[in-house]
Amino acid sequence: MAQRIDVTDLNVYYGSFKAVEDVSMSVEPKSVTAFIGPSGCGKSTFLRTLNRMHEVIPGGRVEGKVELNGRDLYARTVDPVAVRRVVGMVFQRPNPFPTMTVFDNVAAGLRLNGVRNKKALSETVEQSLRGANLWDEVKDRLDKPGAGLSGGQQQRLCIARAIAVEPQVLLMDEPCSALDPISTLAIEDLINDLKSDYTIVIVTHNMQQAARISDRTAFFNLAATGKPGRLIEMNDTTKIFSNPTEKATEDYVSGRFG
Amino acid sequence: MTSIAAAGATPLIGPSIERPSRAREIRNAIPTDLIWTSFFAAVVPLVWILYTVITKGLSLLLSSTWWLESQRGITVRHVGGGAYHAIVGTLLQATVTALISVPIAIFTAVYLVEYGRGRLARAVSFMVDILTGIPSIVAALFIYALWVTTLGLDRAGFSVSLALVLLMLPVVVRSTEEMLRLVPNELREASYALGVPKWKTISRVVIPTAFSGIVTGVLLGLARVIGETAPLLILGPYTKEINFNLFSGNMAALPTMINWDRTQSLQPAVDRTWAAALTLILLVLLLNIAGRVIARFSRV
Numbered sequence: 001m002a003q004r005i006d007v008t009d010l011n012v013y014y015g016s017f018k019a020v021e022d023v024s025m026s027v028e029p030k031s032v033t034a035f036i037g038p039s040g041c042g043k044s045t046f047l048r049t050l051n052r053m054h055e056v057i058p059g060g061r062v063e064g065k066v067e068l069n070g071r072d073l074y075a076r077t078v079d080p081v082a083v084r085r086v087v088g089m090v091f092q093r094p095n096p097f098p099t100m101t102v103f104d105n106v107a108a109g110l111r112l113n114g115v116r117n118k119k120a121l122s123e124t125v126e127q128s129l130r131g132a133n134l135w136d137e138v139k140d141r142l143d144k145p146g147a148g149l150s151g152g153q154q155q156r157l158c159i160a161r162a163i164a165v166e167p168q169v170l171l172m173d174e175p176c177s178a179l180d181p182i183s184t185l186a187i188e189d190l191i192n193d194l195k196s197d198y199t200i201v202i203v204t205h206n207m208q209q210a211a212r213i214s215d216r217t218a219f220f221n222l223a224a225t226g227k228p229g230r231l232i233e234m235n236d237t238t239k240i241f242s243n244p245t246e247k248a249t250e251d252y253v254s255g256r257f258g
Numbered sequence: 259m260t261s262i263a264a265a266g267a268t269p270l271i272g273p274s275i276e277r278p279s280r281a282r283e284i285r286n287a288i289p290t291d292l293i294w295t296s297f298f299a300a301v302v303p304l305v306w307i308l309y310t311v312i313t314k315g316l317s318l319l320l321s322s323t324w325w326l327e328s329q330r331g332i333t334v335r336h337v338g339g340g341a342y343h344a345i346v347g348t349l350l351q352a353t354v355t356a357l358i359s360v361p362i363a364i365f366t367a368v369y370l371v372e373y374g375r376g377r378l379a380r381a382v383s384f385m386v387d388i389l390t391g392i393p394s395i396v397a398a399l400f401i402y403a404l405w406v407t408t409l410g411l412d413r414a415g416f417s418v419s420l421a422l423v424l425l426m427l428p429v430v431v432r433s434t435e436e437m438l439r440l441v442p443n444e445l446r447e448a449s450y451a452l453g454v455p456k457w458k459t460i461s462r463v464v465i466p467t468a469f470s471g472i473v474t475g476v477l478l479g480l481a482r483v484i485g486e487t488a489p490l491l492i493l494g495p496y497t498k499e500i501n502f503n504l505f506s507g508n509m510a511a512l513p514t515m516i517n518w519d520r521t522q523s524l525q526p527a528v529d530r531t532w533a534a535a536l537t538l539i540l541l542v543l544l545l546n547i548a549g550r551v552i553a554r555f556s557r558v
Contacts, residue, residue, distance in 0.1 A: 158448070
């Protein structure tokens, strides 16, 4: 189910302003890749190009290739909406749909894509909630509003919602930054479980988190303020944190800046 | 340690902790009194109107004939009959007005918030602003020119509704727009990230989230136009009989009933005038309350 991503010479623009420059990388299937770097260096912008969410912003555009298992996501024949069904995303702040119950929230992706069979929906909702480690906590309150859960539970709900549509890749944009340490631990354990089924890319500000959960890490940085962000180095996590090649990486990882 | 008040200079703010001086207290009381005076100046006329209408009109409203019978056969001397024909007429016209203006207004608001970016959106927004300021008689004259002069049709209840649509549209567009803008963008993004197309995101996520606010806006807009009299004077001549047909024949409405009975000077007619006025106020009040109740109980 999980697939590999190959990015070639990607440039990301907001209108005429180049935000990210010349990124080329590969993400292995069934692995966790972390994007780290200082604020404003383009990690989230780049992440959003992987599921074509960047173009939702007026003026957002991309030059270059992003291939999912060999298929270019930005080809003219490709439907951006369909790409987002295959590459899912979890955001920084939990955003369950406020007018829907827990069940409806998890089923939302399926229902809005035309699935009507009640049995199929129930089974998928249960599976997704189990997969997100939330089933035991909400199985008695599936018909209560989704917004009535705690922050950590809401974020796991959003993860369940994202995996219910069975994507190939799961993108996570700082999923734990709005959560307390206990919820963060729960989500990190969850990511560890999920990686056996999905390709996961996670943007994080927290270097220790990147060191804990990722297999490979990519370090992004800005040349100077006002310049576009670049991919400085990408390697196995253990190597990046113990023996990085680039000086900028070493400075960032040891806390000399950022 | 240096201090700002060094070398015996007077401090800018005194260290005293005593109560304010008499002069200060007087200076404080004057604006307070002015505000209270303005408040009363605003509230007194309102209370006075309500008191007048209630004392003069309540007695007729308490009998069931008021609510169930029309004015057929009742002349200016008779006591009796009711306002059923006028109430039904007002409600019918209001319903048709809502049925036409609400879909147009909601689609316009959706366009302005979710889609419009360029010159067309700015032009539409400008047009809505202009519509907000149109006097009701101008809207009525426009519909008259369209319905009677151009299309050659007879004046009817439906033409009144059309004029009311022009007056209700900008109100509902603006309030719906505000409610849609209040929906946080992260909800739209969450929906897009699930692979849901934009139109479905709007209809199944954005609008349901803004729904209670939209309903409130519609009810408040309706309450506004129900009392508009100019369209009725131009397009909806009064009748004493019940008429359910929006397309032929005269249809009574509460404002025109008030107007009619006002022109007769004998007491039974005068009582009916006030009673009809109270009925209209009650109707507007009910719509306002319904709007706020819906807003309160739909808050998720």
